[in-house]
Amino acid sequence: RMLLAALCCLLWSFRTSTGHFPRACASSKSLMEKECCPPWSGDGSPCGQLSGRGACQDIILSNAPFGPQFPFTGVDDRESWPSVFYNRTCQCFGNFMGFNCGNCKFGFWGQNCTEKRLLVRKNIFDLSVPEKNKFLAYLTLAKHTTSPDYVIPTGTYGQMNNGSTPMFNDINIYDLFVWMHYYVSRDTLLGGSEIWKDIDFAHEAPGFLPWHRLFLLLWEQEIQKLTGDENFTIPYWDWRDAKSCDICTDEYMGGRNPANPNLLSPASFFSSWQIVCTRLEEYNSRQALCDGTPEPLLRNPGNHDKARTPRLPSSADVEFCLSLTQYESDSMDKAANFSFRNTLEGFASPLTGIADASQSSMHNALHIYMNGTMSQVPGSANDPIFLLHHAFVDSIFEQWLRRHHPLQEVYPEANAPIGHNRESYMVPFIPLYRNGDFFISSRDLGYDYSNLQESERDIFQDYIKPYLEQASRIWPWLIGAAVVGCVVTAVLGGLTSLLCRRNRKQLHEEKQPLLMEKEDYHSLLYQTHL
Numbered sequence: 001r002m003l004l005a006a007l008c009c010l011l012w013s014f015r016t017s018t019g020h021f022p023r024a025c026a027s028s029k030s031l032m033e034k035e036c037c038p039p040w041s042g043d044g045s046p047c048g049q050l051s052g053r054g055a056c057q058d059i060i061l062s063n064a065p066f067g068p069q070f071p072f073t074g075v076d077d078r079e080s081w082p083s084v085f086y087n088r089t090c091q092c093f094g095n096f097m098g099f100n101c102g103n104c105k106f107g108f109w110g111q112n113c114t115e116k117r118l119l120v121r122k123n124i125f126d127l128s129v130p131e132k133n134k135f136l137a138y139l140t141l142a143k144h145t146t147s148p149d150y151v152i153p154t155g156t157y158g159q160m161n162n163g164s165t166p167m168f169n170d171i172n173i174y175d176l177f178v179w180m181h182y183y184v185s186r187d188t189l190l191g192g193s194e195i196w197k198d199i200d201f202a203h204e205a206p207g208f209l210p211w212h213r214l215f216l217l218l219w220e221q222e223i224q225k226l227t228g229d230e231n232f233t234i235p236y237w238d239w240r241d242a243k244s245c246d247i248c249t250d251e252y253m254g255g256r257n258p259a260n261p262n263l264l265s266p267a268s269f270f271s272s273w274q275i276v277c278t279r280l281e282e283y284n285s286r287q288a289l290c291d292g293t294p295e296p297l298l299r300n301p302g303n304h305d306k307a308r309t310p311r312l313p314s315s316a317d318v319e320f321c322l323s324l325t326q327y328e329s330d331s332m333d334k335a336a337n338f339s340f341r342n343t344l345e346g347f348a349s350p351l352t353g354i355a356d357a358s359q360s361s362m363h364n365a366l367h368i369y370m371n372g373t374m375s376q377v378p379g380s381a382n383d384p385i386f387l388l389h390h391a392f393v394d395s396i397f398e399q400w401l402r403r404h405h406p407l408q409e410v411y412p413e414a415n416a417p418i419g420h421n422r423e424s425y426m427v428p429f430i431p432l433y434r435n436g437d438f439f440i441s442s443r444d445l446g447y448d449y450s451n452l453q454e455s456e457r458d459i460f461q462d463y464i465k466p467y468l469e470q471a472s473r474i475w476p477w478l479i480g481a482a483v484v485g486c487v488v489t490a491v492l493g494g495l496t497s498l499l500c501r502r503n504r505k506q507l508h509e510e511k512q513p514l515l516m517e518k519e520d521y522h523s524l525l526y527q528t529h530l
Contacts (some may be wrong), residue, residue, distance in 0.1 A: 107446025
C-alpha cells in the first residue's frame with residue numbers, strides 16, 4: 001500500500017477529465033443561448049475552427065419514433081438529448097473529437113490525430129504485479145483528482161429557471177463517471193411526489209452494449225490523459241464458471257471486513273473509499289438529483305438472493321448467448337425473446353433465450369451476486385469491480401460481432417425504447433455520440449481483448465495450420481504435377497497450331513478467281529459440295 005500511495009503522489013501532477021457538462025458551457029449565457037462550442041486551446045477559436053478541427057453547428061436530431069414504454073413528452077431533460085440544454089455544439093472533422101475538438105477519435109493518436117494504434121485489454125490475473133499496482137493507483141488518483149473540465153448539474157433545467165440560475169457542482173474524475181451512470185438510469189421526476197420508473201437510457205434495451213462500450217472508452221481515455229500513460233487499458237475479469245468472487249481479495253479489489261461483512265477489509269486499498277448517488281428513493285422523494293454527497297462503499301459477495309440468481313454464469317451460458325443470431329427482437333426491451341442483447345444483459349434465460357422476470361442471469365447475475373453498492377443500477381459504477389465486469393461483458397459483445405458480422409443496419413433504427421434508436425444521441429455525453437456509432441468492431445475503435453486474440457490464434461492452430469502443414473508435405477508432388485501440366489499444355493498447343501496452319505494452307509489452295517469459264521464454275525460447285 002505504501003508503494004501504491006507513492007505512485008499516486010508521483011502521478012498527482014497530471015490533471016484533466018472527460019464526461020458530462022463541460023465547465024465552459026455551464027454558465028447562464030451558454031445555457032440560455034443553448035450553445036456549447038468552447039474554444040480549443042491550440043488556436044483559441046471555437047471548436048478549433050481556425051485549425052480545421054471542427055465548427056460550431058446546429059444539432060440535427062433523429063425523428064425516428066420510439067417504442068411505447070415512455071408515454072410522456074417534454075417532462076424529462078434527457079428526452080431528445082441534448083436539446084433541452086443545447087442545440088448547438090462542436091461538430092469535429094476528420095479524426096478529431098471532444099467537446100472542443102481537442103482530442104482524437106478512439107484509435108487515433110498524435111498531434112494531428114493521424115497515428116492509428118491498437119491497444120489490448122488483458123485479464124486482470126494476467127497483469128504483472130507492477131501493472132496491477134499501477135491500475136489500483138490510477139483508480140485512487142482518479143478518485144482524488146477534481147475534474148478541471150467538467151461539472152455535474154444538481155438540478156433540472158426547470159429548477160435552473162431555464163438556465164438563468166445554473167446549478168452545478170465540482171466532482172472528482174472517478175465520481176464523474178459514477179454520476180453519469182446514475183443520471184442515465186435514474187427515474188423521471190414528474191413533479192410533486194410523482195415519478196416514472198420504467199425508463200432507462202442505457203439499460204433494458206438495444207443501447208445497453210454500445211452505451212457501456214462508450215462509457216469504458218471514455219473512462220480509459222481519461223486515465224490515459226490523467227496519468228500520461230497512453231498505453232493504459234482497463235483489465236477485465238473473466239467470471240465464467242467462477243465459484244466465488246476470486247478478485248475480492250485485498251491483493252486485488254478488496255476482501256471482506258471481518259467485523260462487518262457488508263464492508264471492505266481495512267487492509268483493502270478501497271476500504272476508505274466514499275461513494276455517491278446511491279440514495280435513489282431519497283432523491284425521488286425530494287424531486288432532486290444526486291448532488292455528490294459521500295456514502296460508504298458496500299459489498300457482501302455471495303450473500304445474495306439465491307432464488308433469483310442461483311449461480312454465476314458458466315462458459316456454456318456465454319456460448320449460448322453467442323449462438324443467438326438476432327441482436328434485438330420483439331419489443332426490444334427486457335421482455336425480448338431470443339435477443340442476444342437481452343440474454344447477455346441477463347433478462348432472458350441463457351438456457352432458452354426466453355425472457356424470465358423472476359431470474360437475473362449473465363450480466364445482471366454479477367451485480368446481484370455482489371450484494372451491495374453494485375446491486376443497485378444507478379450507483380453500481382461506484383464499485384471499481386464494475387469496470388472489470390463490464391470490460392468482460394464488452395468482450396462477449398465483441399466476440400458476437402466477430403462471429404456474426406452484422407451490418408450497422410442490424411441495430412434498430414426506430415421503435416426502440418426512448419433514447420435507444422440507432423441515430424439517438426447517448427445520454428449524458430457531450431460531445432455527442434450515437435448508439436449506432438459503437439455497433440462496430442472494437443478494432444475500429446482502437447482496442448482488442450487478449451482472450452479474443454488467443455482464440456483467433458487457436459483457430460489458426462486448430463484449423464488452418466494443419467492444412468498448411470499437409471500442403472508443405474506434398475508440395476513436391478504439387479510442383480511435379482504443375483510441370484507435367486505445363487508440358488502437356490505446350491504439346492497440345494503445338495499440335496493445335498500445326499493443324500491450324502495446315503487448314504489455312506488447304507483453304508488457300510481452294511480459292512478461285514472471281515471471273516471464270518462456265519465449265520470451271522460447275523467444277524467449283526462440285527468441289528464445294530464435296
